[in-house]
Each structure stands twice: as C-alpha cells, then as structure tokens.
Amino acid sequence: MLSLEHNFFEIFDLPEAFDLDEKELGSRYHRLQSETHPDRFAGEEEEKKLQAVQLNSYLNEAYATLKSPLRRAGYLLQRRNIDPESVNQQDLDMELLMEQMQLRETLADLPKDESALPALDAMKVEAKRRIAEREAGFAEAFSADQLPRAKKIFHELQFIYKLLDETLQAEEQRLGY
Amino acid sequence: MALLQISEPGGEAAKPAHRLAVGIDLGTTNSLVAASCGGKVEILPDEQGRHLVPSVVHYGEDCAVQVGHEARARAAADPSNTIASVKRWLGKSQQEIKQSSQASRYQFDDARSETAPAIITAAGSRDPVQISADILAALRAQAETCLKGKLEGAVITVPAYFNDSQRQQTKDAAELAGIKVLRLLNEPTAAAVAYGLDTEDQGSVVVFDLGGGTFDVSLLSMKQGVFEVLATGGDTNLGGDDFDQAIYDWLQAEFATKATAITAQVELRAYAEQIKQQLSADEEVAIEWAAHSGKLDRERFRALVKPLVDKTILTCRRVLRDAGMEPDQIDSIVMVGGATRMPVIREAVAEFFGKQPLVSIDPDKAVAIGAGLQADVLIGNKSAGKFLLLDVNPLSLGIETMGELVEKIIPRNTTIPVAKAQEFTTFKDGQTAMSIHVVQGERELVSDCRSLARFELRGIPPMVAGAAKIRVTFQVDADGLLSVVAEELSTGKKSEIQIKPSYGLDADTIETMLQSSHEHAKEDMEIRAQREAQVEAQQIIDAINSARQSDGELLQAGESERIDAAIERLQQAMQGAGSVEIHEQTEKLNRLSADFAARRMDLHIKSLQGESINAIESADE
Numbered sequence: 001m002l003s004l005e006h007n008f009f010e011i012f013d014l015p016e017a018f019d020l021d022e023k024e025l026g027s028r029y030h031r032l033q034s035e036t037h038p039d040r041f042a043g044e045e046e047e048k049k050l051q052a053v054q055l056n057s058y059l060n061e062a063y064a065t066l067k068s069p070l071r072r073a074g075y076l077l078q079r080r081n082i083d084p085e086s087v088n089q090q091d092l093d094m095e096l097l098m099e100q101m102q103l104r105e106t107l108a109d110l111p112k113d114e115s116a117l118p119a120l121d122a123m124k125v126e127a128k129r130r131i132a133e134r135e136a137g138f139a140e141a142f143s144a145d146q147l148p149r150a151k152k153i154f155h156e157l158q159f160i161y162k163l164l165d166e167t168l169q170a171e172e173q174r175l176g177y
Numbered sequence: 178m179a180l181l182q183i184s185e186p187g188g189e190a191a192k193p194a195h196r197l198a199v200g201i202d203l204g205t206t207n208s209l210v211a212a213s214c215g216g217k218v219e220i221l222p223d224e225q226g227r228h229l230v231p232s233v234v235h236y237g238e239d240c241a242v243q244v245g246h247e248a249r250a251r252a253a254a255d256p257s258n259t260i261a262s263v264k265r266w267l268g269k270s271q272q273e274i275k276q277s278s279q280a281s282r283y284q285f286d287d288a289r290s291e292t293a294p295a296i297i298t299a300a301g302s303r304d305p306v307q308i309s310a311d312i313l314a315a316l317r318a319q320a321e322t323c324l325k326g327k328l329e330g331a332v333i334t335v336p337a338y339f340n341d342s343q344r345q346q347t348k349d350a351a352e353l354a355g356i357k358v359l360r361l362l363n364e365p366t367a368a369a370v371a372y373g374l375d376t377e378d379q380g381s382v383v384v385f386d387l388g389g390g391t392f393d394v395s396l397l398s399m400k401q402g403v404f405e406v407l408a409t410g411g412d413t414n415l416g417g418d419d420f421d422q423a424i425y426d427w428l429q430a431e432f433a434t435k436a437t438a439i440t441a442q443v444e445l446r447a448y449a450e451q452i453k454q455q456l457s458a459d460e461e462v463a464i465e466w467a468a469h470s471g472k473l474d475r476e477r478f479r480a481l482v483k484p485l486v487d488k489t490i491l492t493c494r495r496v497l498r499d500a501g502m503e504p505d506q507i508d509s510i511v512m513v514g515g516a517t518r519m520p521v522i523r524e525a526v527a528e529f530f531g532k533q534p535l536v537s538i539d540p541d542k543a544v545a546i547g548a549g550l551q552a553d554v555l556i557g558n559k560s561a562g563k564f565l566l567l568d569v570n571p572l573s574l575g576i577e578t579m580g581e582l583v584e585k586i587i588p589r590n591t592t593i594p595v596a597k598a599q600e601f602t603t604f605k606d607g608q609t610a611m612s613i614h615v616v617q618g619e620r621e622l623v624s625d626c627r628s629l630a631r632f633e634l635r636g637i638p639p640m641v642a643g644a645a646k647i648r649v650t651f652q653v654d655a656d657g658l659l660s661v662v663a664e665e666l667s668t669g670k671k672s673e674i675q676i677k678p679s680y681g682l683d684a685d686t687i688e689t690m691l692q693s694s695h696e697h698a699k700e701d702m703e704i705r706a707q708r709e710a711q712v713e714a715q716q717i718i719d720a721i722n723s724a725r726q727s728d729g730e731l732l733q734a735g736e737s738e739r740i741d742a743a744i745e746r747l748q749q750a751m752q753g754a755g756s757v758e759i760h761e762q763t764e765k766l767n768r769l770s771a772d773f774a775a776r777r778m779d780l781h782i783k784s785l786q787g788e789s790i791n792a793i794e795s796a797d798e
Contacts, residue, residue: 026400027400030400030403033403033565033567034403037565037567038594038654038655039554039566039655040565042359042360042555042556043555043556043557053594053654053655054596056594056655057594057595057596057652058596060591060593060595061595061596063592064591064592172495172498175494
C-alpha cells in the first residue's frame with residue numbers, strides 16, 4: 001500500500017538504480033493512481049478527501065521524478081546523501097564548460113527566421129546524443145558506487161539538458177509559437 | 178443527510194437509492210445539463226423540450242431574473258440589463274472586462290474595486306460570479322424539475338485552459354447556486370469520455386474544442402483505464418463569437434454602414450451569427466440587411482477568418498510539441514463546441530492531422546454528456562471500475578523572486594493533484610516578515626503573468642540573515658485549485674496560511690451572498706404562499722356566487738349584503754396583502770356564509786331522500 005513513508009522507488013517496488021523499466025513504472029503508476037486518486041473518495045468526508053489529495057500528490061511527485069532521467073539521477077544522489085545542487089569548481093570539466101558557452105553563442109547568433117531551423121535541428125540531435133552518452137555513464141558510475149564521478153556526470157547532464165531546452169525554445173520562436 | 182436504512186432480519190436489504198447527480202456544461206454561449214436516466218446519459222430538456230440553455234441572464238425592474246431563451250429574447254430590446262458570455266469575465270479585472278467587445282453596453286459599478294468588478298443592472302449590482310450562479314441555479318431548477326428530486330451533486334466542466342481564479346470563481350458560483358461540486362472537470366476530458374474512448378485499450382486522442390468564446394486543445398492518452406491529459410493549450414479569448422465578429426466587421430465595411438444604436442448592433446451581430454451558421458450548410462448565402470443586399474460565399478469567408486483558423490492550428494502544433502508527439506501519432510480527434518460545425522475548421526483540422534475528426538456526437542452536447550457520465554460515477558451510482566481521469570495543471574505556478582522575475586514552482590502540464598515545497602530564507606538580520614507573491618503563467622517577468630495572490634508571512638523569529646528556514650508548500654487539488662501553506666522550520670514554529678486567489682471571492686463575501694440568497698428564498702416562499710392563498714380565495718368567492726345564483730331563495734334578510742361586504746374585503750386583500758391576511762379574510766367569508774351553506778346542504782339531502790335509489794345511481798353515471 002502506498003505510504004508517505006516510502007521512498008520513490010519503494011512506492012513502485014522498483015530497484016534503486018538509474019536504469020529502470022519505464023513501461024513497468026507507467027503501469028504501476030496507473031494501478032496506484034486508480035487506488036489513490038481523490039475521485040475515488042468524492043463521496044467521502046473532507047478528512048479522507050484531504051488525505052487522498054496528499055497521498056496522491058506524493059505519488060505524482062514520485063512518478064514525475066522517476067520518469068525524468070535528470071530528476072531521477074538527482075534523486076539517486078540525494079538518496080546517497082549528496083546534495084545535487086551544490087556545485088564545486090573541481091566538479092566541472094572546464095573543457096565542457098567552454099564548449100557549452102560556445103554552443104550557446106552559436107545559438108544566439110543564428111538568424112531569427114525559419115532559415116535557422118536546419119541548424120537548430122542539428123543542435124538538437126547532437127544534444128540528444130550527448131545526453132544518451134552521459135546517461136549511460138551515470139548509470140555505470142552509480143551502480144559501481146563511484147559517487148563523485150556520478151555527481152560530475154549529473155552536472156554535465158544539467159548543462160546539456162538546459163542547452164537542449166534553449167534550443168527547443170529557439171526553435172519555437174522560429175516556428176512562430 | 179443520508180438516513181440509515183433499516184431492513185428486517187432475513188428480509189431483503191433495501192437497494193441503495195439512485196442518487197441524483199448531473200453533469201453541467203457551463204458554456205460561454207449555451208449551457209447544458211445531463212444526467213443518467215435508466216443507464217444512459219441524456220441531456221435534460223426544459224419544459225418546452227429544448228436542450229440548449231443560452232447562457233444569458235436578464236435582470237428586470239422587479240428584481241426578476243430570467244435565464245436562457247427568455248433572457249436572450251430581450252437582448253435587443255434591453256441590452257444593458259441582458260448579460261451574455263459572462264464566462265469570459267470570470268477571473269478578470271474590471272479593466273480586462275472593459276476591453277471585451279460586449280462591454281460597452283454595460284454600466285460598471287464604480288463602488289466595486291478593480292479586482293471585484295460588477296455591473297449595474299435593473300436588479301442591482303451583479304458580479305460575474307453572481308451572474309454565473311443565476312445561470313447555474315436555473316440549470317439546477319431545470320434538472321430538479323426534470324428528474325423530480327433534489328440534486329445531490331454535480332460535475333461542472335471548465336475549459337482546460339482556465340486558470341486558478343477562473344476555476345475558483347466557477348466553484349464559488351456553484352456554491353452560491355446551492356450546488357455541491359463533485360469535481361471540476363476539464364471540458365476536453367469530458368468530451369473524450371462521451372465518445373467512449375475510455376473503453377479503447379489504448380491510444381492518443383486530441384480534443385479540439387472551439388466553443389462560443391473559448392478555445393482548447395488537449396492531448397490525452399488512454400492506457401489501462403486511466404485517462405491522462407498529456408498537454409493542453411488554448412486561448413480563453415477565441416471562439417465562435419470571433420467568427421461572428423469577422424462577418425459583422427465585413428458587413429459594416431461591405432455596406433459602408435455603421436450600426437450606431439446599441440439595439441442595431443445587437444441585431445446585426447445576431448445576423449452575422451445566422452450567416453455563419455448558414456454557411457456551414459450552404460456554399461453561398463444571400464444577404465439582406467436594411468436597404469443593402471449582397472452575398473457571402475465560403476471562399477470569401479475562409480479568407481475573412483484565416484487568421485483565426487491559423488491560430489487554432491498553431492495551438493494544435495504547440496500542444497503536440499509539449500507532449501513530444503507528431504500529428505500522425507494521433508489515433509483520434511474529437512470535435513467539440515458548436516463552432517466546429519464550420520467546414521472551414523473541420524477541413525483545417527483534417528488536413529493538419531491527416532485524418533478525419535470524429536463528429537458523430539452533437540458537438541454542443543459531448544461535454545455535458547461526458548460530465549453526466551462522470552457525475553454518475555462520482556456520486557456512486559455506477560462503479561468506476563478501473564476508469565479514472567487524470568488532469569494536469571494548464572498553466573505554470575510560480576513565485577516572484579528578486580528583480581521581478583518568476584521562479585516556476587509547478588510547471589504547466591504537471592499531473593494534479595500535486596504538492597511542491599520550496600524553502601526560503603531571510604535576507605536581513607532580525608527580519609520577522611516576508612512577502613510572497615504567487616503568479617500563474619509561462620512568462621519570465623512577473624508583470625507578464627497573472628497575479629494570483631500576495632500574502633505576508635509574519636512572526637518569523639528574529640535571527641541573523643539566512644538562518645530562518647521557511648518552507649512554503651503549494652498544493653493544487655484535483656479540481657486545479659491552489660492553496661499555499663507556509664511554515665517556519667528552524668524553530669519548529671509553524672505558521673500556516675491558506676490563501677485564496679485575489680480574483681476569487683473571500684469567504685466573507687461568499688457568506689454574505691449566501692445569506693442574501695437565503696433571504697431571497699424566504700421572499701420566494703412568501704410569494705408562493707400568497708399566490709396559493711389568492712387562488713384559494715377566488716375559488717371560494719366563485720363557489721358562493723354560484724350558490725347564490727342557484728339557491729338565492731335560501732338567503733335571509735341582510736345575509737347577502739353581509740356576504741358581499743366580506744367578499745369585497747377579501748378581494749381587497751387579494752390585491753396585495755400577504756398570505757396571512759388573505760387567509761384571515763377567506764376564513765371570515767367562510768364563517769359568514771356557513772349558515773347559508775348549511776341550509777343548502779339540508780335542502781339537497783331532503784330532496785335526495787325523495788328520490789329512488791335507482792334515480793341516484795343513474796344520476797351518478
């Protein structure tokens with residue numbers, strides 16, 4: 001039974017690791033949803049409804065965290081008592097930083113109309129490739145309990161995801177959204 | 178209150194009673210109410226058998242409130258007291274409402290604050306929540322008449338794109354109308370339920386909802402009985418009305434005429450709507466207006482409304498993108514809202530998705546039917562089985578940080594209910610209070626987002642800067658409504674604050690409004706009693722007069738005059754006195770005429786005794 005005492009992996013009865021069966025996560029989430037959603041308590045007293053809102057919110061938070069690879073990685077570090085938000089200079093790869101700055105400049109310099117779309121598309125593909133690479137690295141480092149290395153990769157992932165996000169936004173602007 | 182059901186030992190347990198719950202589609206142009214009748218959900222008709230109730234309210238001099246067809250019929254003659262499309266005003270400030278196209282007809286109540294606008298009608302100052310409540314009360318009455326019972330709850334639909342204050346005001350309006358809200362359901366989700374898409378194994382559904390005044394696109398996924406809203410988008414100020422407006426503007430330009438009088442404007446707008454509807458059936462429409470004549474064909478119309486149609490397709494694109502999907506991955510497209518009858522819309526949608534949209538259910542009724550189905554489940558009449566609806570919050574929730582920037586706390590399209598906690602600290606030594614500003618929207622600057630609430634957190638123990646730890650929890654419930662709780666952690670001192678959106682009504686206002694509606698209820702009861710007393714009095718007067726005609730010889734000297742005087746007093750009371758006074762005079766007349774009545778009875782019994790039994794029997798036949 002779902003409880004606020006359970007950690008996010010315990011909720012779904014899944015092993016505490018970066019690699020996870022997304023299909024299984026989805027189907028367990030849906031099963032737990034149908035047991036805990038506040039609609040199931042629509043006719044009950046206020047107290048029970050409030051409890052359902054609280055428990056179901058926790059379930060949604062757990063699902064959203066595990067579903068997103070970046071948030072999942074951060075949560076795993078947290079579970080090992082590492083604050084994923086604290087960043088040391090030594091944690092960062094200077095080469096990566098320089099590269100990111102350059103990419104960001106490229107992004108800013110692209111033409112403001114549809115002619116930028118092919119370049120943006122290429123940047124998207126490249127960012128996704130890098131993400132896949134880092135995610136495999138994180139999974140390996142974390143399962144080998146190499147936590148400093150895992151943390152470093154996590155920060156790299158944060159950078160690349162942010163760049164991907166900005167690329168997507170730049171694309172939306174060109175598409176007229 | 179539910180009563181305990183007691184059954185005899187060994188006897189059959191009483192079957193739980195069918196509880197009355199309805200689905201209400203509170204639309205911008207029309208509203209509908211649907212309920213389960215014998216296993217099937219149907220739209221409940223009014224006494225004339227009509228399904229659509231125009232969302233129009235008319236306020237008369239005598240405080241009379243008319244809703245629906247009767248109200249709409251008075252729009253042209255009495256525009257300043259007839260309110261249409263009030264849904265567009267929900268959650269808006271006075272300034273925003275004044276910018277809307279229909280606002281020029283109304284006189285705003287200057288005594289009300291900018292954030293709680295109201296307009297002055299013949300029945301007094303009315304705000305959007307009260308006007309919406311009047312529509313809901315009429316729908317409730319219609320449902321209760323039709324179902325012959327008291328309503329126990331309702332599912333009310335709202336556009337998926339409605340923000341927190343718009344949802345809150347919808348709920349406030351329902352409360353004011355005495356309706357228990359089982360759930361605020363997003364309109365597109367309701368429509369998908371109506372199409373029975375919840376029975377499919379799995380699939381992706383786009384609901385394209387172009388109503389009178391709002392536009393919504395939602396992408397839903399269906400898996401294992403769970404309906405999940407993946408992404409939503411839309412425009413709270415785009416709808417069929419805008420297509421009417423395009424024709425209206427064209428008519429004015431074409432005939433180089435300008436309808437200046439308000440009544441002429443209303444009539445011309447109604448004519449524009451009629452032309453639009455006719456264009457859905459015919460390729461070309463002949464136009465006759467005052468001394469002018471001409472024609473409008475579909476091609477011309479398509480060009481007129483192209484910017485509007487493009488806007489709708491752009492929203493589809495955006496929603497797909499939010500969910501990371503392509504048009505060809507969509508299994509079905511559900512069309513909702515009267516404006517989707519326009520071929521120009523259906524063609525654009527079919528072209529974009531590469532498949533024909535579903536149109537088999539009347540696009541005006543799909544939402545109400547889906548809401549009715551869900552109401553039946555939530556009230557407990559129908560087992561939900563595995564079936565469940567998951568909604569997302571349509572707009573990001575955030576707080577103001579340094580430099581008037583927004584920090585997003587709950588991003589849009591997060592599954593609700595959801596709770597997010599954020600920790601804050603003080604930036605000055607000894608600081609004991611901090612101000613938190615909650616906003617809703619996607620933009621980075623506070624000024625570009627909608628302000629939901631500002632509240633002050635007081636009583637923070639004085640400490641050095643950065644030592645206090647304040648955790649603020651944002652909770653969005655299954656209806657999409659927000660509450661915020663703050664607590665100070667470092668000292669264990671808790672100070673909790675529940676907020677309401679600044680555009681919503683505060684609890685006191687709701688209470689005052691509820692009280693006044695109870696008072697009106699008393700007045701209504703007295704009016705009813707008075708009418709009943711009047712009817713009863715008239716019956717007695719008629720009976721006495723006809724008795725005097727047939728048996729006048731039984732009257733004694735002066736008796737007729739005394740009865741006449743009593744009848745006159747009663748007739749006076751009937752003109753305007755209360756029910757108690759009418760009853761009193763009726764009673765006096767009864768007593769005065771009692772002897773006469775007794776003599777008549779005696780006479781008739783005597784005459785009966787003189788006749789044979791056969792004769793009486795045959796007389797009865």
